[in-house]
Amino acid sequence: MKYISTRGQAPALNFEQVLLTGLASDGGLYVPATLPSFSRAEIAAMAALDYPELALKIIAPFVDDCVPAADLKAIIDDTYAEFRHNAVAPMVQLAANQWVLELFHGPTLAFKDFALQLLGRLLDYVLERKHQKVVIMGATSGDTGSAAIEGCKRCKNIDIYILHPHQRVSEVQRRQMTTVVGDKIHNLAVEGNFDDCQAMVKASFNDRSFLPADRSLVAVNSINWARIMAQIVYYFYAAVALGAPARPVAFSVPTGNFGDIFAGYLAHQMGLPVARLIIATNRNDVLHRVMTTSTYGRQPLAHTLSPSMDITVSSNFERLLFDLYDRDGAALADLMRRFDAGDIVFSEAAMIRARALFSSHCVSDQQTCEQIASSWRECAYLLDPHSAIGVAAALAADLPPEVPVITLATAHPAKFPDAIRSAGLDQAVSLPLHLKDLFERPERFAVLPNSLAAVQAHMANSISA
Numbered sequence: 001m002k003y004i005s006t007r008g009q010a011p012a013l014n015f016e017q018v019l020l021t022g023l024a025s026d027g028g029l030y031v032p033a034t035l036p037s038f039s040r041a042e043i044a045a046m047a048a049l050d051y052p053e054l055a056l057k058i059i060a061p062f063v064d065d066c067v068p069a070a071d072l073k074a075i076i077d078d079t080y081a082e083f084r085h086n087a088v089a090p091m092v093q094l095a096a097n098q099w100v101l102e103l104f105h106g107p108t109l110a111f112k113d114f115a116l117q118l119l120g121r122l123l124d125y126v127l128e129r130k131h132q133k134v135v136i137m138g139a140t141s142g143d144t145g146s147a148a149i150e151g152c153k154r155c156k157n158i159d160i161y162i163l164h165p166h167q168r169v170s171e172v173q174r175r176q177m178t179t180v181v182g183d184k185i186h187n188l189a190v191e192g193n194f195d196d197c198q199a200m201v202k203a204s205f206n207d208r209s210f211l212p213a214d215r216s217l218v219a220v221n222s223i224n225w226a227r228i229m230a231q232i233v234y235y236f237y238a239a240v241a242l243g244a245p246a247r248p249v250a251f252s253v254p255t256g257n258f259g260d261i262f263a264g265y266l267a268h269q270m271g272l273p274v275a276r277l278i279i280a281t282n283r284n285d286v287l288h289r290v291m292t293t294s295t296y297g298r299q300p301l302a303h304t305l306s307p308s309m310d311i312t313v314s315s316n317f318e319r320l321l322f323d324l325y326d327r328d329g330a331a332l333a334d335l336m337r338r339f340d341a342g343d344i345v346f347s348e349a350a351m352i353r354a355r356a357l358f359s360s361h362c363v364s365d366q367q368t369c370e371q372i373a374s375s376w377r378e379c380a381y382l383l384d385p386h387s388a389i390g391v392a393a394a395l396a397a398d399l400p401p402e403v404p405v406i407t408l409a410t411a412h413p414a415k416f417p418d419a420i421r422s423a424g425l426d427q428a429v430s431l432p433l434h435l436k437d438l439f440e441r442p443e444r445f446a447v448l449p450n451s452l453a454a455v456q457a458h459m460a461n462s463i464s465a
């Protein structure tokens with residue numbers, strides 16, 4: 001399997017190369033040159049598979065001959081054994097045709113574990129074989145950092161540095177990062193905001209000279225192809241459980257960076273009958289504005305009750321645009337260049353294609369709270385604020401009654417106790433058993449001034465031999 005850049009200029013790579021690469025050298029994102037596809041009979045047969053078996057079936061063609069089949073199976077089995085529910089991704093019914101797919105049974109209680117648990121293992125496997133060591137560097141405002149640290153904590157060949165804004169992430173989220181034990185895990189609390197952290201990561205990728213010559217820098221943010229790949233699996237898993245391919249289903253996906261929902265689009269392109277993909281956004285509604293006005297434009301960041309979707313630009317949207325513009329890399333490069341300078345308007349042809357599969361819905365903080373409260377009242381089911389946005393969008397969608405809508409529940413409610421309180425629910429949201437003592441565990445992090453030189457010096461001095 002070859003991977004090509006959305007901007008058409010960077011060299012094609014194989015899976016192993018794409019795993020170790022972030023952005024393509026032309027500024028684009030890597031996508032598969034062609035997609036594997038499954039016949040209706042093959043999809044029907046997926047109903048007999050458990051989660052790791054299905055994951056192997058979906059992921060193997062993407063990994064191709066970069067990892068031998070038996071080793072890939074062992075890696076995938078080990079990855080999903082880490083999850084604390086026998087179904088890995090169980091479903092719960094909220095109403096006649098409303099379902100919730102619980103993606104929060106991994107170690108950090110958010111769907112990012114599905115991809116980052118696998119990514120850490122795949123990286124360590126290929127590095128071990130190449131006798132190579134790398135440094136992962138990332139900035140986080142919450143969920144990504146803890147999922148990346150948990151995913152890499154047993155990796156022998158990776159030093160991971162996660163920058164978070166000092167005293168600006170929730171205590172649960174901070175402790176999920178800082179209590180993980182390992183001498184290659186480095187939590188840096190920067191005395192600045194999230195944008196400062198992100199700017200430092202970006203600058204470090206542009207000039208890696210502060211690192212020893214034998215270490216390359218790897219990105220684990222949502223533009224990493226392997227993350228998208230891992231997320232395709234649960235779309236097939238849930239749809240088949242509800243009767244696909246005979247019965248088409250719809251998905252409602254709380255999204256900011258368009259990573260999770262892009263995986264749903266790929267599942268559709270690979271043969272899964274999907275009636276609709278609903279883009280569920282909070283007030284940071286760049287994607288909803290695209291769908292309703294054809295215009296892609298930045299607006300100031302709003303801080304909401306669903307902080308993991310607080311973004312102004314949706315980086316993975318470029319991957320969909322590539323298809324909407326007939327995989328014309330030059331056209332994409334031109335579009336994105338114009339987007340750097342200001343708002344852009346997409347062609348009517350591109351938007352007609354997008355609207356044939358996608359719809360969108362924007363949900364305010366107040367509606368988020370109302371949804372948390374009403375799902376609790378009506379079904380005794382507690383939604384986290386991100387999942388509540390998904391359910392609200394699913395209920396607002398105008399779909400035939402025979403089409404079940406599956407909302408992706410992206411986090412466990414215990415991760416966001418403030419939102420639960422804002423919804424007027426005062427029952428204690430307790431952490432799952434494996435995190436019960438989170439508040440007693442010792443923390444380890446370095447507080448650093450808001451200075452690139454200080455951060456890079458700290459990294460150079462602490463990197464493992």
Ligand SMILES: *Cc1c(COP(=O)(O)O)cnc(C)c1O
Nearest residue numbers: 143255256257259260308410411
């Ligand atoms: C990261 C995250 C999202 C958004 O994911 P995208 O990559 O933007 O699709 C939604 N909910 C939670 C809880 C998250 O952690």
